[in-house]
Amino acid sequence: MKTYVCGHRNPDTDSIMSAYALADLRRRTGMADVEAICAGRLPEKAKWVFDHFGAEPVRAKRDVYVRVRHLIDRSVPMIDADISLVDALRKLEASGESSLPVRGRDGSFAGMLSPAKLLNLFLSRGDLTIPVGRAPLHHCAQVLIDSDPVHDIRVAAVKSSHNHFPVVDENGKLMGTVLKRAFAEEPPFRMILVDHNETDQGIPGLEEVPVVEVVDHHRIAFAATREPIRYTADVVGSTCTLVARMFRAVGERPTRATAGILIAGIVSDTLLFQSPTTTDADRSLCSWLEKLCGESAESIMEGMSSIASPLTSLSPDDAIASDAKTYNEAGRKFMLAQIEETHMAFFHRHKDELSAAIDRAIKANALDFFALMVTDPVRGNSELLFRGLESVRRALPYRKGPNGTLVMPGVLSRKKQLLPEVIAALS
Ligand SMILES: [Mn+2]
Helix, strand or coil: CEEEEECCCCCCHHHHHHHHHHHHHHHHCCCCCEEEEEECCCCHHHHHHHHHCCCCCCEEECCCCCEHHHHCCCCCCCEECCCEHHHHHHHHHHHCCCCEEEECCCCEEEEEECHHHHHHHHHCCCCCCCEHHHCCCECCCCCEECCCEHHHHHHHHHHCCCCEEEEECCCCEEEEEEEHHHHHCCCCEEEEEECCCCHHHCCCCHHHCCEEEEEECCCCCCCCCCCCCEEEECCCCCHHHHHHHHHHHCCCCCCHHHHHHHHHHHHHHHCCCCCCCCCHHHHHHHHHHHHHHCCCHHHHHHHHHCCCCHHHHCCHHHHHHCCEEEEEECCEEEEEEEEECCCHHHHHHCHHHHHHHHHHHHHHCCCCEEEEEEEECCCCEEEEEEEECHHHHHHCCCEECCCCCEEECCCCCHHHHHHHHHHHHHC
């Protein structure tokens, strides 16, 4: 069964790199079919890292919804319309199914071959050597589209009197059959979460798929599980630090590329060990990785910094969404976004467009408020653009600066510094 390793939505470098490296480790320790994916678009910085180390970038995936095509039963044959009816009936008999889909010359779905529909033909001693396409076929079958999410049709399918559902693609081409019992089965893949554990922050569709492992350095707000799962959490500066530690614990050495990829995650989350979230574990595991990689953390950080910031390279709507996390706290729904930018003046100049984009996001996501934290990792400061619930803004301990933003001297971490203040402001 396939296992996806995936970080949070609007993924940052730590999320993507830890997914890549953990998939590598799980593959080495015997997991057969494991793939690192990225929840949405792969950011330019991440592309640079994979390119720099000559590694295959993780695949960007919009969601992990189970779709009709995942349920197609490959053991159920399709009947070509031009074979003789008698051959078709032999195939049907051999399959053990009560009906089979018939595929027209052009690949389209022509109907279901079902003995009940042929009774008249048998009783009238009709010719069984005619092509099956000319025999009476069953037409009222419920035809499914291969790309449809299963959750939309599960209830109707389970209630339906049919046991066989022919599946077509968007062009009407017959793709196979889904058996009714498939709707009751477990999803055909599993998830490993890195760098997050809250379903709200995960890839869409996550709520449908069993999670078998979590590796994370955030607060724990994970739902109760049915079975034991592997859960690795610690208070360190990056998830990549935890993955590096896991390599070491089982005596596996990351390759040069994987070591570099892990370093990229560590230095981007700890802002090259300047963030207050940094721990000794981050520093010591990073120096182990530097030896394996042959490149310094500083030079990898420098390479990543050369990539344009979201503020310069993206539209205001995409920029505020590029690293935004959703929270539900004290009955309020809100988003906290973070952008790194070493030119604060550039941020001030675009404040109005960004405010408008934030207001659109508040409306689209039915939020109570949205705070955009713009962080200058070089000077070690942040500024906050706050929109929405005025009472929360007033309760925050930051003063208003000359540019109308809230100034946050020495604040670098959304998780460790901003989020606790926001939660305090809500109570
Ligand atoms: Mn992280």
